[in-house]
Amino acid sequence: MAKLLIIDDERAIRSTLREILEYENYEVEDIDNGIDGLEMIKKGNYDLVLCDIKMNKMDGMEVLEQAQLLKPDLPFIMISGHGTVETAIEASKKGAFDFISKPPDLNRLLITVRNGLDRGTLVTETKVLKRKVSKTREILGESESISKIKETIERVAPTEARVLITGANGSGKELVARWLHEKSNRSESPLIEVNCAAIPSELIESELFGHEKGSFTSAVKQRIGKFELANGGTLFLDEIGDMSLSAQAKVLRALQEHKITRVGGEKEIDVNVRVLAATNKDLLKEIENGNFRMDLYHRLNVINIHVPHLTERTDDIPVIAQNFLERICGDYGMPVKKINEGGMSALQALPWTGNVRELHNMIERLIILSDKVITENDVRAFANPGGGTNIGAASSAQIASSGGSSLASTFDSFNNFQDYKDHAEREFIKFKLEKNNWNVSKTADEIDIQRSHLYSKIEKFGLKRAE
Secondary structure: OOEEEEEOOOHHHHHHHHHHHHHOOOEEEEEOOHHHHHHHHHHOOOOEEEEEOOOOOOOHHHHHHHHHHHOOOOOEEEEEOOOOHHHHHHHHHOOOOEEEEOOOOHHHHHHHHHHHHHHHHHHHHHHHHHHHHOOOOOOOOOOHHHHHHHHHHHHHOOOOOOEEEEOOOOOOHHHHHHHHHHOOOOOOOOEEEEEHHHOOOOOHHHHHHOEOOOOOOOOOOOEOOHHHHOOOOEEEEEOHHHOOHHHHHHHHHHHHHOEEEOEOOOOEEEOOOEEEEEEOOOHHHHHHOOOOOHHHHHHHOOEEEEOOOHHHOHHHHHHHHHHHHHHHHHHHOOOOOEEOHHHHHHHHHOOOOOHHHHHHHHHHHHHHHOOOEEOHHHHHHHOOOOOOOOHHHHHHHHHHHHOOHHHHHHHHOOOOHHHHHHHHHHHHHHHHHHHOOOOHHHHHHHHOOOHHHHHHHHHHOOOOOOO
16 A cells, blocks of 8 residues: 655645545545654655645745655655646756646546656666666675775776686676676677586587587577677676686687687687686696696786685675665565674674675575564574584584584694685585485585586595495
8 A cells, every 4th residue: 555645734635635545545644844744754654745835834845855865766746726837847857746736636636646656666666677687786895805806996997908707606706797897998888798617518619609500400590609799898708617628729719819710600700809707716726637728828817806705804794794685675675674793793603605695695584584683593593594503503512512622623633724615615515415315406506506516516525425
């Protein structure tokens, strides 16, 4: 039910309007002056306001101007017993949706109110859709590492230099690539993204370079590749470390000569593309293992931007969490929830194996399942919805039962932080695989990584299903 506010110093007008609108099933409140009306607008959640122009204490135009500062999307219908064309034009310039004269015609009043409500709904929906469609969000955080990334983007984006973005899954590599494009001289041209890990090796060349009709069995028509689609703009090759060696050779040629040839074709096609690449792998190790071309690595790695793991910048978690709270609550059309100090500390203590992506999912889960204020208990309760042991709770239990000696000896068994991270990652993946009866697809979906990445992790850690 739509909620309306009437601001008018004439009791008879207020009563008449209220009776008409309540009969039409609107929820209506009224007030006799503009000052109190503004307070009600500030505190209430109204869908539309009907406001008189000539009033004591505060003029209706003043109310309109100040209300526009408070809630710019709130539709205002101005009412006046001295209606003129000039007054209507002035009201429209100041942001009023419409203008009606006293005494209001019943049909015109109802149509205007309905149209005003429809317009307010459309504005809200448009904002939500724009947020969903626009993937270029702010890079959140003020830590030293994030500040350095922002500074590097500002310096590098206007150039034509190729950039290799490294970092763990979910850390925000795609966001860095988008900002490099947004701030570049190619921002008016397309940004084309290719997830190299999500495309089978036998199809990656067709995806990147296109193919001619009849070049292979399923090539029933000509296809334009991503390089051609990105011509004049930017091509973002995500998870470049998963690209096949044959495709790497063609990408190298395209970077060297700025020419491509479609699969099954002979004609060389000129392309003007800036290439950005990202990977969660150590490409130098991949080169040693014969999985990645060194010459391509040096072509791509003109500028390197490393996106740190969320656990390496825990001071940024409050800022990121608050942004997610506001955005997700806005998308759900609910009041913004709060996280108390204990809840925020609990968030900062979590291992965040999924990085910022996992934090987003966690905040959404907390918004849905918690009360108005999210507490430490909420974070602990919902940190591991899969039902496994909460890492923080397990550590506390170990410390309590052994005086900390058991945990200390466990930590002493690792030479450096990377060894400990690998151990924790191995145990986490092993637990999830066993929980899902070694269903790799289901496990990959649950922990939010590509299936090919999960296979790589299984091979890396030598995980095998128990007989």
